[in-house]
Amino acid sequence: MRRPKYFTPTEVSLHNTLDDLWVSYLGKVYDLTPLVNEFKGDVLLKPIIECAGKDISHWFDPKKKDILTHIDPLTGCLKYYTPRGRFVHIPPPCPRTDWANDFGRPWWRGNRYEVGLLSAKTRWIRIINTLTSEEQKLEVCSEETLDEILQRYLRYNSHAASYTWKHNHVTLDMSKTLCENGIFDEDENFYQCRLDRDLFTESICLYFNDDLTEF
Missing domain, CATH: 3.10.20.90 (Phosphatidylinositol 3-kinase Catalytic Subunit; Chain A, domain 1)
Structure with missing residues (x-):
C-alpha cells in the first residue's frame, strides 16, 4: 500500500483561503475546499473559514472521533459543543422543518476530504x-x-x-x-x-x- 503523505503545520497553514482551505484535526490533514464550494455563501461556513489552515483538534472528543458534546442547561439535552457557533452539518438547537438532514455522513467523519497525516514532530x-x-x-x-x-x-x-x-x-x-x-x-x-x-x-x-x- 502507498504510504500516506505527511505535512508540517506550516504547510497546512498556507492553505487558508476560500479557494484553498485545509484544516487538520486528530493527526490528519483535510482539504475542505470542496465542502466550502458546496456551501458557498452559507453562514454556517463561518467557523470553518475562521480556522482555515489551522488545527481544530480541540473541537473533537479524541476517543469518539466526534465533535465535543455538552448538556444544554436550558433543555437538559445532549448537544454538540460549538463555542464558535454552529457550523455545517451541526443540527439546529431546536427541531426545525427547514433543516435537511439527508446529507449522509457529516464532513468530519470518514476520509472523504483526507489528504494526509499531520506530523507529530x-x-x-x-x-x-x-x-x-x-x-x-x-x-x-x-x-x-x-x-x-x-x-x-x-x-x-x-x-x-x-x-x-x-x-x-x-x-x-x-x-x-x-x-x-x-x-x-x-x-x-x-x-x-x-x-x-x-x-x-x-x-x-x-x-x-x-x-x-x-x-
Whole structure:
C-alpha cells in the first residue's frame, strides 16, 4: 500500500483561503475546499473559514472521533459543543422543518476530504550539495523517509536522485527515516541545556554520481 503523505503545520497553514482551505484535526490533514464550494455563501461556513489552515483538534472528543458534546442547561439535552457557533452539518438547537438532514455522513467523519497525516514532530535539517557548495535548510517531518525528504528537496535540485546522501561520511538508507539512519532529534536536549537548536542543525551532504537522474 502507498504510504500516506505527511505535512508540517506550516504547510497546512498556507492553505487558508476560500479557494484553498485545509484544516487538520486528530493527526490528519483535510482539504475542505470542496465542502466550502458546496456551501458557498452559507453562514454556517463561518467557523470553518475562521480556522482555515489551522488545527481544530480541540473541537473533537479524541476517543469518539466526534465533535465535543455538552448538556444544554436550558433543555437538559445532549448537544454538540460549538463555542464558535454552529457550523455545517451541526443540527439546529431546536427541531426545525427547514433543516435537511439527508446529507449522509457529516464532513468530519470518514476520509472523504483526507489528504494526509499531520506530523507529530517536525525538525530542521541542512542539505549541502558538495558539488556546488549550495546549502538549503528544510523543515521536514520526523516520520518521513529520506526518499520523501528527497522529494521536498527536488524544488532546489531536480537531479537530487543523482547524488549519494551521506551523514558523517556514512551513506544513508533512503528507505529509512532520519532517526533510523542515526540522525537523532536532540531538540529536547538543546531545550534542557538552554542551547539554540538553530546553531546545531544536523547536515546531510550530497555527493554527485554523474548520472543526471531527473524526476
